[in-house]
Amino acid sequence: MANTLHSHSDEQTAESFIFEEPASPSYRQQGQGHDALSSQDLQLHISQLLQTSLELEKVLHLFHSELQQHLAIDSLGYRNEEHSIVLNYGNSRPHSCHYSLQINSSQQGDLILTRSKAFSSRELNFIEGLIGSLVCPIRNALLYQQAISAALKDSLTQIGNRAALETALEREVSLAKRHQHPFSLLVLDIDHFKQINDRYGHSAGDMVLKELARSLSLCCRETDNCYRFGGEEFVLLLNQTDSEGCQRIAERIRHCIEESVFTIDELIIKTTISIGTATLQAQDKTFELFDRADKALYLAKQQGRNRVI
Known part of the structure; x- marks a missing residue:
């Protein structure tokens, strides 16, 4: 050759x-x-x-x-x-x-x-x-x-997938503990996503996921990392961010998505998200930090959706 x-x-x-x-x-x-x-x-x-x-x-x-x-x-x-x-x-x-x-x-x-x-x-x-x-x-x-x-990228949204998240989360938690820096994460979920699929079809649902991933990237700081955890659930890793900063960022993202309009094949689709937050504690293991954010997301869903807990 x-x-x-x-x-x-x-x-x-x-x-x-x-x-x-x-x-x-x-x-x-x-x-x-x-x-x-x-x-x-x-x-x-x-x-x-x-x-x-x-x-x-x-x-x-x-x-x-x-x-x-x-x-x-x-x-x-x-x-x-x-x-x-x-x-x-x-x-x-x-x-x-x-x-x-x-x-x-x-x-x-x-x-x-x-x-x-x-x-x-x-x-x-x-x-x-x-x-x-x-x-x-x-x-x-x-x-x-x-x-x-x-292998570390979600094929639909082109952001990091679950495998990439697991690797990054372990690394960031280890670095935050070593350098005693604050670290937080958000677990968020699209509200009533099944209704979007049922009403507009799965192709429209896929487009919403892609547009949401793009919107999250625009709403986030350059230092934040966004991943698709699975289905309609996403995770954001917030470096150098304490509990107060985490709540502020989560609320800004929630508001950003609430104000967004997704136009798909001349269809206008609006959606909201619920967000669970957690900030790293000195004694935390990685899975404990994630579980706290996941439980907070569940509470946000229970309390009416479109909110930050």
């Missing part, structure tokens, strides 16, 4: 380079020089080394470390706008070469190498040969990262 590498440096204009997967030593033709053999051996060695990890940072660190053994460079940078990734190794210098990494026209990011001294044409050719061993491991690492992210 051929891969395309677009490159430019401070000494040359942009060009396109086509390279193949590193060949096995058994396919070398007789009569090649020592440099060509060493280059093929090195490409194969790096290719095998980079295939040992599916973590992008480790793949790039391994490549950077290996490249430094054969070429004087001061920094390696990687950018991927699609995945919002920016990684840097070393200190940037004035002279640079920039590579746009692609596989079958699929963008895999950009690689930037810098140093104090300009790169020669021979050095650029050497780098391009080694980058041929890097593109596939980067693609595999990105696919792995996507799979992990998808």
Whole structure:
């Protein structure tokens, strides 16, 4: 499979380079020089080394470390706008070469190498040969990262799912206790959601869930984290938030949803939410904190809905 590498440096204009997967030593033709053999051996060695990890940072660190053994460079940078990734190794210098990494026209990011001294044409050719061993491991690492992210995301609302919540809640409770910071959580539920499904259909119910998740993200602070716990139930983790702040945020969210109008296929749907709150106590276990918020939600439902307890 051929891969395309677009490159430019401070000494040359942009060009396109086509390279193949590193060949096995058994396919070398007789009569090649020592440099060509060493280059093929090195490409194969790096290719095998980079295939040992599916973590992008480790793949790039391994490549950077290996490249430094054969070429004087001061920094390696990687950018991927699609995945919002920016990684840097070393200190940037004035002279640079920039590579746009692609596989079958699929963008895999950009690689930037810098140093104090300009790169020669021979050095650029050497780098391009080694980058041929890097593109596939980067693609595999990105696919792995996507799979992990998808496993922790609710497919309907595109916010964190229950598995992501459980991991995050354990982490945040541990951090809050260690640093003695206040921490609270909200458990909220859409009032009379079954009636929405019965009256407008399940597709309309799904749209309400999606719009509610979007509204929650807009109503929350940037430091708050929102998850779909299951069905029409959502959970918000409130960092650096005491009991008073928790009540204030919950009331603001309740009011925000009460004032919202969801328009779905020309249907106008209004809904409300009930919210249970809880603030971490020193002796709390994670499940005890969650249970308190869940019981508070039950009371809010019992006392008439569209309220905060």
